[in-house]
Amino acid sequence: SQQGEEDPQALSIQEGENATMNCSYKTSINNLQWYRQNSGRGLVHLILIRSNEREKHSGRLRVTLDTSKKSSSLLITASRAADTASYFCATGRSFQKLVFGTGTRLLVSP
């Protein structure tokens, strides 16, 4: 069962630009997580935002959550080539019920 849908599917930007990707989900949640996946490798947790939070920051990452619209956005500021990866949102009330979206592929060119 797929919960999150990321948009856009692919994004290509230059180093130094900001990258914004969005996640929409279908059912009510108590939290939403974002993960990064470098090509063919394991996912790495970036940030978790709870349903009672509207915005959260971690370094160059900014995540927003709008539960009324069932959507979240991930903003990466001042992108670097090393940010090139796929980004996934994940929702679920528990680890065993964590459901991932299909991801946004981000390409940051030097």
Next chain:
Amino acid sequence: EAQVTQNPRYLITVTGKKLTVTCSQNMNHEYMSWYRQDPGLGLRQIYYSMNVEVTDKGDVPEGYKVSRKEKRNFPLILESPSPNQTSLYFCASSPQGDRASEAFFGQGTRLTVV
């Protein structure tokens, strides 16, 4: 170093030949999961385990088995692999199940069944 270790990283096998993909975590996590990742479909959960000897089906369990005899290990077993099980497989673990928390992923196993 805290990590989830999968082996092998790459595997090519023939239809019907039983195989096991191992997963081990050194963080004393109770919760572990297996996912498969296919283009356009994202990650789909195969099985999960909430503790030793406690396992349950995820969204796509057909053709797979798991066991959890020890807390650190959660092997994925394909009794009779078929070409539609060609995929990228990930094991994950988490310290908490009932409350959402960060999931730690292994580096993946790329399986090809011919």
